[in-house]
Amino acid sequence: MKVTFLGHAAVLVSDIEEKYNVIIDPFISGNPAFPNGFELPKIDYVLVTHGHADHLGNTVEICKEHNATVISNYELCNYLQQKGCKVHPMHVGGVYYFEFGKVKLTPAIHGSGIHDEDKVIYGGNPCGFLIKAEGRTIYHAGDTGLTKEMELLKDVDIAFIPIGGNFVMDVEDALVAIEMFKPKTVVPIHYNTWDIIRADVEKFKEGVEKLGVKCIIMKPGESISCQSL
């Protein structure tokens, strides 16, 4: 099993038990940070943290092309089902055991409205994901401000944490979050895609390491083998 960063907040978890591929927040079209020429493997599940376009991204196209199933909150799943996707609705706090592993939806403080043509559709509660597969725990925080709920996270092997500020935690708040649950490894996401979310990622890395936590700044297209975590 390996994790690949695809720019912005898009993360691919692939070769789970050498069979399953899962993508989180597949923002491909229009993502300035998406790695050029990157080809997705056959996707089995698309996990969507919330309805904003930089997270919902190409979910509908991927589901149709790969016959993949969406895992998200109930309202987003309803919307995506109407768009022709197979869905597995869940909600914050809920756990389900899929063929590839265990998924839990974690709280995120943010919005989730879906822009559809000239309307904004209610997209339920935004979330993060805890994925437990092959004995490893992967946390993707989604878009969120700093929240005390993060204290409840335990035994996270790798955490994908937004640091870009403005819409989500900035470097300072992300460091407070890391201190709360001390994952083994942190990967910063959701920064520098656009000017409005500029962050000093080297300063973040320094701060994380001071907490005794490993920080890996992944370039889009880069992978980490989960065996190495």
Ligand code: NI
């Ligand atoms: Ni958002």
Ligand code: MN
């Ligand atoms: Mn976002």
